[in-house]
Amino acid sequence: MNDMQFLTWVRGTGLDIAVSIFVLGVLWRLFEIYSLGRKADLAAPRDTPGASGWHTIFRRSIPPQGMVKKSPVSYIGGYTFHIGLAIVVFLFAPHILLIKNLTGLSWPALPSQFIDLVTVVTMAAMVVVLADRINKPVKRYLSTFGDWFTWTLTFLPLLTGWLAVQHLLLPYTVMLALHILSVELLLIFLPFTKLFHAFTVFGSRWYLGKINGHKGVAV
Amino acid sequence: MSASLEKGVRVLKEVIDAPIASYFNSCVHCGLCAEACLFYTETGDPKYTPIHKLEPMRRLYEQEYTLLGRLGKLVGLSKPVTDDELEAWKELVYNSCTLCGRCSAVCPVGNDIVYMVTKFREGMSASGHAPEGIIGAVNRTVTIGSPMGVKLPAVKAQMKHVEEDYGIPIPLDAEGAEYMVMLSSMEIINFPEYLAAIAKIMKQAGKTWTLCSTAFEATNAGYQIGNSDLARVLVMRIVDGAEKLKVKTVISPECGHAYSALRWNGANVVGRPFTFKVQHIIEVLGEFQEQGLLKTEGFETDRLTFHDPCQLARRGGVIKQQRNLMNMVAKNFVEMPDAGYMNWCCGGGGGASAIEEGEELRLEAFKKKKSQLDAVKPDRLVTACANCRIVLEEGLEHYQMDIPVVGLTEMIAEHIPDQTAENGA
Numbered sequence: 001m002n003d004m005q006f007l008t009w010v011r012g013t014g015l016d017i018a019v020s021i022f023v024l025g026v027l028w029r030l031f032e033i034y035s036l037g038r039k040a041d042l043a044a045p046r047d048t049p050g051a052s053g054w055h056t057i058f059r060r061s062i063p064p065q066g067m068v069k070k071s072p073v074s075y076i077g078g079y080t081f082h083i084g085l086a087i088v089v090f091l092f093a094p095h096i097l098l099i100k101n102l103t104g105l106s107w108p109a110l111p112s113q114f115i116d117l118v119t120v121v122t123m124a125a126m127v128v129v130l131a132d133r134i135n136k137p138v139k140r141y142l143s144t145f146g147d148w149f150t151w152t153l154t155f156l157p158l159l160t161g162w163l164a165v166q167h168l169l170l171p172y173t174v175m176l177a178l179h180i181l182s183v184e185l186l187l188i189f190l191p192f193t194k195l196f197h198a199f200t201v202f203g204s205r206w207y208l209g210k211i212n213g214h215k216g217v218a219v
Numbered sequence: 220m221s222a223s224l225e226k227g228v229r230v231l232k233e234v235i236d237a238p239i240a241s242y243f244n245s246c247v248h249c250g251l252c253a254e255a256c257l258f259y260t261e262t263g264d265p266k267y268t269p270i271h272k273l274e275p276m277r278r279l280y281e282q283e284y285t286l287l288g289r290l291g292k293l294v295g296l297s298k299p300v301t302d303d304e305l306e307a308w309k310e311l312v313y314n315s316c317t318l319c320g321r322c323s324a325v326c327p328v329g330n331d332i333v334y335m336v337t338k339f340r341e342g343m344s345a346s347g348h349a350p351e352g353i354i355g356a357v358n359r360t361v362t363i364g365s366p367m368g369v370k371l372p373a374v375k376a377q378m379k380h381v382e383e384d385y386g387i388p389i390p391l392d393a394e395g396a397e398y399m400v401m402l403s404s405m406e407i408i409n410f411p412e413y414l415a416a417i418a419k420i421m422k423q424a425g426k427t428w429t430l431c432s433t434a435f436e437a438t439n440a441g442y443q444i445g446n447s448d449l450a451r452v453l454v455m456r457i458v459d460g461a462e463k464l465k466v467k468t469v470i471s472p473e474c475g476h477a478y479s480a481l482r483w484n485g486a487n488v489v490g491r492p493f494t495f496k497v498q499h500i501i502e503v504l505g506e507f508q509e510q511g512l513l514k515t516e517g518f519e520t521d522r523l524t525f526h527d528p529c530q531l532a533r534r535g536g537v538i539k540q541q542r543n544l545m546n547m548v549a550k551n552f553v554e555m556p557d558a559g560y561m562n563w564c565c566g567g568g569g570g571a572s573a574i575e576e577g578e579e580l581r582l583e584a585f586k587k588k589k590s591q592l593d594a595v596k597p598d599r600l601v602t603a604c605a606n607c608r609i610v611l612e613e614g615l616e617h618y619q620m621d622i623p624v625v626g627l628t629e630m631i632a633e634h635i636p637d638q639t640a641e642n643g644a
Contacts, residue, residue: 032240032286033244038236044493060326063327067255070254136250137263137265140265142248142271143248194246197328200244200328204238204244205328205329207237208238208331212331217535217536
C-alpha cells in the first residue's frame with residue numbers, strides 16, 4: 001500500500017468503519033445506561049426557582065465558589081482544552097467541508113492561522129493537565145490505564161493535524177492519513193471509554209438537578 | 220437478618236439505576252470531589268476521594284450492566300467483588316463519609332456522589348459490612364424504640380418536668396392536633412430544653428400539637444446504615460402514629476438525618492405518598508415568623524455564628540429561615556466562611572458519630588470546622604441538629620476551644636415573653 005492508497009483507505013473504508021462503530025456504539029451505550037430507569041420520587045416536592053435538571057445542565061459549567069483557587073489547573077486547563085477542541089474540530093474550514101459532505105450542513109470557518117494558534121494552545125493545555133494528573137496525588141491515585149489511553153487518543157488527532165497543516169515531520173499525504181486514522185481511533189473508542197462523558201455529562205447533570213430540585217435545592 | 224456477599228450483590232444490582240450508570244460513565248477522574256471532602260482536605264490521603272469510595276460498586280456496575288464489562292468478567296479480565304474488599308471499604312463508605320453532599324455540589328460533570336454512597340450502603344449493609352456502632356443503633360431503634368435505648372417512660376418523665384417547670388401542659392396522643400412533634404433521643408437525654416421550647420413556641424403561636432406515644436423517636440438509623448427494610452419499619456411507626464392522630468403536619472426535630480429520612484426518603488421507603496406534611500422545626504419556626512405568630516423580646520448580645528446542618532441546608536434546601544431567626548434574636552450574628560449551602564460538615568453526620576473506631580479520623584476532620592470557627596471567633600455556636608451539637612461539642616473539647624453550642628429552637632424560645640405569668644393573671 002503506498003501513501004495515496006493509505007489515504008484513500010482511511011478516507012473511505014476506514015472512515016465508514018469508524019463512523020459505524022461510533023454511531024452504533026453511542027446508541028448502544030446510551031440505551032445500556034438510560035434504559036435502567038429510576039423509581040419515581042414519592043416525597044412531596046418543594047418548588048424552588050432555578051432548581052431543575054435543565055438549570056443544572058448549564059449551571060455546572062460554572063465552577064463553584066472557591067474551587068478555581070483550589071485546583072486552578074483542572075479548571076483553567078480543562079476549559080482551555082475543551083473550548084480549544086471544540087473550536088478546532090468544528091470551526092476549521094476542511095473539517096466543515098467534511099461535515100458538509102457527510103451531512104449537508106455547513107457554517108462559516110475561522111481563519112486557519114487562528115486555528116493554528118488554538119491548536120497549539122489546546123495541545124499545551126493538554127500537556128499541562130497531563131502533568132497535573134501525574135503530579136497531583138489524588139489525580140494520580142484515581143488514574144487508570146484508561147486515563148492515559150484516552151489522553152493519547154485525544155492528543156494524537158491534534159498533533160497529527162497540526163503537523164500535517166505545517167507540513168512537518170512526514171510527507172503531507174502520510175501525515176494527513178495518520179491524522180484521519182487517529183480521529184477514527186478516537187471515534188471507535190469514544191463510546192467505550194471515559195470519553196463517553198461527552199454524552200453522559202448532560203444526563204448526569206440533569207439527574208443531579210432533577211433529584212435535588214425535587215427537594216427544592218438548586219445545585 | 221442474615222447478611223451475605225450474595226445478598227449484598229443482589230441488593231446492589233437492584234439499586235443501580237440510570238442516574239448511577241450515568242454518573243459512573245461521566246466521571247473523568249478529575250479528583251475535584253476530594254477538594255470538597257473534609258476527610259481528604261484534613262488528612263491529605265487520596266483514598267478519601269469521594270468517587271473512590273464507590274469503586275467496588277462501579278466495578279459491579281460495569282460487570283453486570285455493560286456489554287464490555289460482562290465480556291471482561293466472562294474472560295476473567297475483571298475481578299469480582301469480594302467480602303475482603305467490601306470489608307476494606309467499610310471505612311471509606313461509613314467512617315469517612317457523613318453523607319454531607321459537598322462532593323455532589325462541586326462535581327463538574329454533575330455526579331451526585333452522595334446519592335451513590337447511600338445506595339452503596341444498602342449493598343454494604345446487606346452483605347454484612349456495616350459498622351457495629353450503627354448496627355447497634357438500628358437494632359435498639361427497632362426493638363426498644365430508639366437508638367439510644369430511650370423508652371416512653373423517659374419521655375413521659377421529661378414531659379412531667381417541663382409541665383412542672385413551665386406550667387404548660389404537654390399533650391400526648393391528642394387526636395386532631397395540627398402538629399405532631401417528633402424528638403430525637405439526643406434531645407430526650409441531653410437537651411431537654413427542646414421540648415420546653417416547643418411548648419412555649421406552640422402556646423404563643425396558638426397552635427395545637429401533640430406528642431405520640433407510639434412514635435416519638437424521629438431518628439432513623441436504618442436509613443443511615445443503608446437498610447431499606449429497617450428504615451421502612453421506623454418510618455411506618457411515624458406514618459401510623461400521624462394517621463391515627465389525624466395530624467396535618469409532622470415536625471422533624473433538630474436532627475438532620477431524621478429530616479432527610481422522613482421528609483425525602485420516607486414516602487419512598489414505604490412506597491406511597493404521605494397523607495400529612497413533614498417539616499423541619501426550623502421551617503415551622505420560619506413560617507411562624509413570617510405569619511407574625513412568633514414574637515420575641517430582647518437580643519443576645521454576644522458574638523454568635525450558625526453551623527448549617529448538611530441535611531437541613533445543602534441536602535434539604537432550608538437555608539434562609541435559620542438566618543432570619545438568628546437575626547430576630549441576635550444583635551451580633553456573624554457568618555463563617557462557606558456558611559449556608561457550602562457549609563462544612565461537623566464530621567459526624569450520616570451515622571458516622573455512632574462509629575467508635577472512627578473517632579480519631581472524625582477529630583482529625585474537625586480541623587476544618589476549627590478553621591471556620593477560628594476565622595470568625597464566635598462566643599457561642601448555634602446550630603439546629605442535636606447530632607451536630609454533640610459532635611461539635613466533642614471536637615471543641617478536644618481542641619480546647621471554649622465555645623458553647625446551643626440549639627436555635629431553644630434560643631428562640633428563651634426570647635419568648637414569659638407565659639406562666641399570663642396564665643396566673
